[in-house]
Amino acid sequence: MDSQSTAPTQQANTVPERQGPADSELPIMISPTYPGQPLLEAFGDLRADIESLVTRVGGVLLRGFDVPAVDDFQQFAAAFGHPLLSYEFASTPRSAVSSGIYTSTEYPAHQHIPLHNEQAYTREWPMKIWFHCVTASPEGGETPIADSRAIYRRMPAEIRERFAPGILYVRNYGDFDMPWQQVFNTEDRSEVEAFCQRAGIRCEWKPDGDLRTTQLCQSIETHPVTGERVWFNQGHLFHVSNLQPEVRESLEELLDPEDMPRNVFFADGSPIDDAIFDEIRGVLAEETVMFPWQAGDVLMLDNMLVAHARTPFKGPRKVVVAMAEGHGNLSND
Structure with a gap:
């Protein structure tokens, strides 16, 4: 080479x-x-x-x-x-x-x-x-990128502080999202349970046979080589505010809050207001290349x-x- x-x-x-x-x-x-x-x-x-x-x-x-x-x-x-x-x-x-x-x-x-x-x-x-x-x-199809260090620095201090303990991801697999078999690359429930135990994910089989997972993950991380702080989460993708308004409205009529396909909460389980993610998305837009x-x-x-x-x-x-x-x-x- x-x-x-x-x-x-x-x-x-x-x-x-x-x-x-x-x-x-x-x-x-x-x-x-x-x-x-x-x-x-x-x-x-x-x-x-x-x-x-x-x-x-x-x-x-x-x-x-x-x-x-x-x-x-x-x-x-x-x-x-x-x-x-x-x-x-x-x-x-x-x-x-x-x-x-x-x-x-x-x-x-x-x-x-x-x-x-x-x-x-x-x-x-x-x-x-x-x-x-x-x-x-x-036409189109670019892969925009952005510096996660700059995003962290630009993020309002009150949001950084509120997100510092991490955020809680809740996923319900099945009719309205990817099936668990595709996500975990297996048809075997015991393999799913073993993966979740190793990865620090709480999993729950619901009465209809579908799966719910809950995991507390980082919002902010430290790069292992440079030592710099980075904004490092996908809260704005998983929060219900990422859905198209008409899709969100339909799902909220059909499902209880805990059964939404994807959602994200503060570390203590309390809801995150849409306005916070509006601010976060604004910061991301300003740093986009x-x-x-x-x-x-x-x-x-x-x-x-x-x-x-x-x-x-x-x-x-x-x-x-x-x-x-x-x-x-x-x-x-």
Whole structure:
């Protein structure tokens, strides 16, 4: 994988058509030393720069390299030295493309997926995440990103203080959300119970055979390498205010509060007012960085330092994902 070229790596702070806060460096763009340079060939020269930049800035965009197949992307991600992770305790539908490679979230093209850090709704998550654009949508389909350190700093102090003890995620699987069999990749209830016990999740089988899980997770975390505080949760995705108003109204007519497909509460179980998440979403919007994909792009992020999203799109779009380097806080108990 080592490159034969000794030419310096080309870096640029400005990605064409980038939109976002002026004080954010995201993402640092790295270009090949010659047109069409294979990404795997360049890996030896790129690795130190990439790792340093990902730790400092949070993300790099590798653009202009030759990535002839998804297998090449898989080899590139795996070359950083950590086994690629499977997608466990899922919150959104994905399909496996190959070992350790998944489709990006398979929500309908017209839907916006808000900013989030991957699996921040659990107490175990990947430290690194890679995205590879195989096919760029002709309209929309960007993967916006945002600095989780800047989000934490910008978040109103009273919200940080109220969220500091963590937030409680409640999920009801079945008719109105993903079935538990898909989330846990098993049909065996005992396997679900064993996973939940190990992961610090309280699970309850309801009379109709469906499952409810409850878990207290972090809202704010400390990066294990940089020591920086980051806003690290998916409360704004799980709270009922994330539903379309007409969907929320219908579900609230049908279901008791504890039976809503997804919801999130303060650590003491008290409800979180919609207005708080309005403020949180405003902070996320102010820190959002967006740029159009180009076919062949590879985006590597530190999953604790940088959140990601997806904009609606039209036409074909294919972006695949890899994750590695598991981390968590279960040992803190």
